[in-house]
Amino acid sequence: MRLPISVSPSPGLFRRGAAFLLGLVQVFVMAQAQAQAQQPAASSKAQVSMSELRDLIDKKITEVRNNQAPAPVVRVRTRGRAVPTPPKEVIQWDYSGEGGPEHWGRLEPANHLCAKGLRQSPIEVGGGIRVDLEPIGFDYRNTDFRVIDTGHTVEVRVEPGSSITVSQRRYELKQFHFHRPSEERVNGRHHDMSLHLVHADEQGRLAVVAVLMDQAKDHAAVQQIWNALPLEKHTEQVSAVPLDLNALLPEQRQYHTYMGSITTPPCTEGVLWLVMKQPVGVSPYQLEVFGRLYPMNARPIQPTAGRMVKEDR
Numbered sequence: 001m002r003l004p005i006s007v008s009p010s011p012g013l014f015r016r017g018a019a020f021l022l023g024l025v026q027v028f029v030m031a032q033a034q035a036q037a038q039q040p041a042a043s044s045k046a047q048v049s050m051s052e053l054r055d056l057i058d059k060k061i062t063e064v065r066n067n068q069a070p071a072p073v074v075r076v077r078t079r080g081r082a083v084p085t086p087p088k089e090v091i092q093w094d095y096s097g098e099g100g101p102e103h104w105g106r107l108e109p110a111n112h113l114c115a116k117g118l119r120q121s122p123i124e125v126g127g128g129i130r131v132d133l134e135p136i137g138f139d140y141r142n143t144d145f146r147v148i149d150t151g152h153t154v155e156v157r158v159e160p161g162s163s164i165t166v167s168q169r170r171y172e173l174k175q176f177h178f179h180r181p182s183e184e185r186v187n188g189r190h191h192d193m194s195l196h197l198v199h200a201d202e203q204g205r206l207a208v209v210a211v212l213m214d215q216a217k218d219h220a221a222v223q224q225i226w227n228a229l230p231l232e233k234h235t236e237q238v239s240a241v242p243l244d245l246n247a248l249l250p251e252q253r254q255y256h257t258y259m260g261s262i263t264t265p266p267c268t269e270g271v272l273w274l275v276m277k278q279p280v281g282v283s284p285y286q287l288e289v290f291g292r293l294y295p296m297n298a299r300p301i302q303p304t305a306g307r308m309v310k311e312d313r
């Protein structure tokens with residue numbers, strides 16, 4: 001895109017430029033007159049020595065420079081478009097260092113909720129109001145799947161057709177991924193890992209089912225996913241064997257629930273969280289495998305800020 005540019009020197013500069021030229025002419029005339037007065041008989045061409053003239057001109061230049069106007073102002077007009085800012089060094093979000101959670105809100109304007117939002121996740125979900133919650137209507141199928149190492153987690157993308165129903169609203173499962181340790185805190189305790197099953201309804205509203213994971217025995221479905229881990233980050237591997245999504249869920253389906261956000265930039269709010277109360281088991285080796293890729297990929301606990309948290313009694 002070309003930008004129309006107009007250069008408008010300040011009026012003062014014109015005035016000073018003219019004064020400078022006039023000054024030079026005056027100097028020359030004065031020097032001539034002075035030389036003639038001193039040496040009336042000499043020929044006019046030899047009347048002023050060049051060094052005297054140079055000295056006088058230098059003096060005048062110094063005088064004008066001392067009154068120098070600022071550089072001309074360059075105004076850039078845009079036709080309703082933003083002026084492209086010079087490329088800055090981009091800091092990628094991360095879980096520590098310069099791109100760590102305390103800086104997410106400042107990395108990009110779109111991330112403002114990460115710093116300013118009052119309905120952020122994760123939170124401490126223990127101590128909520130104990131009620132009889134409506135059971136989550138799981139409709140999970142066997143599915144082909146692809147495993148992607150996103151650079152922030154291991155993510156599994158599934159075929160359409162699996163969903164949950166909550167308050168008569170159907171949310172389709174889009175992907176699930178892992179955190180180590182669990183982002184959720186329950187009565188002051190983080191679990192070894194957690195699984196986030198991310199669903200969206202037709203309007204794009206999100207509902208995330210969190211499954212807590214603790215060290216125990218081998219988990220067959222998790223092993224199936226680890227078997228399909230891609231060799232490189234930002235690449236995906238398609239599994240040859242379909243996955244039974246129900247095998248990812250705990251036997252008991254009681255849960256904690258509250259309204260929060262996605263836990264990575266841009267920290268979008270309006271997410272329905274459903275945190276399963278019963279953890280599932282994974283083997284020490286399965287924990288270690290994920291730990292080699294992502295030893296810590298959990299956002300810190302966010303303020304509850306007066307939000308209602310409910311749980312099955």
Ligand SMILES: [Zn+2]
Binds near residue numbers: 177178
């Ligand atoms: Zn997550």
